[in-house]
Amino acid sequence: MTQITNDLYQVKEKMYVATDCIIFGFHQGKLKLLVFKRKLEPLQGEWSLIGSFVQLDEDLEVAGQRVLKETTGLEDVFMQQLKTYGRKDRDPGYRCISIAQYALIRIDEYDEKLVEEHGARWYEIDDLPVLILDHNEMVQDALLQLKHNARYKPIGFELLPEKFTIPQLQSLYEAIYQRELDARNFRKKVLSLNVIEKLDEKDKTTSKRGAFLYKFNYDNYQKLLKSGYNFEIA
Amino acid sequence: MTQITNDLYQVKEKMYVATDCIIFGFHQGKLKLLVFKRKLEPLQGEWSLIGSFVQLDEDLEVAGQRVLKETTGLEDVFMQQLKTYGRKDRDPGYRCISIAQYALIRIDEYDEKLVEEHGARWYEIDDLPVLILDHNEMVQDALLQLKHNARYKPIGFELLPEKFTIPQLQSLYEAIYQRELDARNFRKKVLSLNVIEKLDEKDKTTSKRGAFLYKFNYDNYQKLLKSGYNFEIA
DNA sequence: CCAAAAGTGTTTTGATTACACCCATGA
């Protein structure tokens, strides 16, 4: 996947363990994926997910967070294990399994310079390039997982700025589900869950009237979870 | 997890890759788990899931099926990847990550002798012994996954014999959800899905009147899936 | 003053839940 760092263990009879990150963001009504142009042979110049070998003294989750930090500058990102890809011929040359993890980031917060340095680019999810190895498969699996999880957990909020409007939230869910939602029903449902709090500010970037800003209330979400949740947006 | 087979690579700076199988069965109204008594040091005599190192020339899925075959004699078992456990200190002594896979088997079909030879035992899932390492965590995660999946996919059928009665199926779902279900509603729902076929035979082992046997219809299930499924039992 | 997005309630529909009695049969 990336460079082999230690020739001592570059024996053919070794199993390499990597992690690849599927990084989602949301911007201007579109769900996007962060992909990278490989700087090293083999497959130099091809588009790829960002990944790394898992260090011997490193938890899996920590490896994922490290990769995120190195490429976007973000820490404590929402990240979840997706699946481990282990076809014996998935990586020509080495036997390498990869634990795929997907991350949701707030596009307004990441470090643009750092991302550029890594030769990265945001692609809309329905306009992705061909990626190396089984990375397109990983992305498709992650999208399915995201759709599924968004129904039962408020992970959508991870993709929005701290303060967001209800129309923004709806637009995010429309992007995830890839279908339109009824504004009245959506608002009703979201508010009934009691997990977002209305603020006194308005966002006026998308309309003259302006839309009220809200923020996510983690405490109420935890309570909701405990009291036998029926959290199901859209 | 199991014996280190090749001393050449028993270097400390190596990452081992194992797979552990969470094997569920269903018998007499109880959901059960197959656990094994370790025959080797370290931790000899302790209860454990059955696992193995993943071979270099072996797909992950194949490794799981191999373990199943070796211990129960069963082939082509329903098996699904659960999660990869990769805390750096999960296995004292080695750095070893384990891809957990869970299997659903028909208790009436497995090879009892083979299982006994491996020092295995079925435990009811709410009466499990302490297992080595993070294996109890794996089992709990698998149970959650099983509950979740059983709602949306007909995986329950994997745990029953080819021919089964509706009361048996209900009892299985009750075991999975750990709560009682209404017989009329359950029957109505299951039949409405059109994925089981009534046979002309009756099973008389549990009542004098006897209950009609049914079998699962995979074709109809596939059709149901394509036509925007609303498969949700219980 | 008007275009464009934000915000608001009610009715209809469909699905889930609750619930009680008759049936068949071997012992």
Next chain:
DNA sequence: TCATGGGTGTAATCAAAACACTTTTGG
């Protein structure tokens, strides 16, 4: 004949879906 589990229908409840107009304000 009776105890035991198998099998059946209907009404009540709840949640989701469909649907149209008013409000605000910068240009």
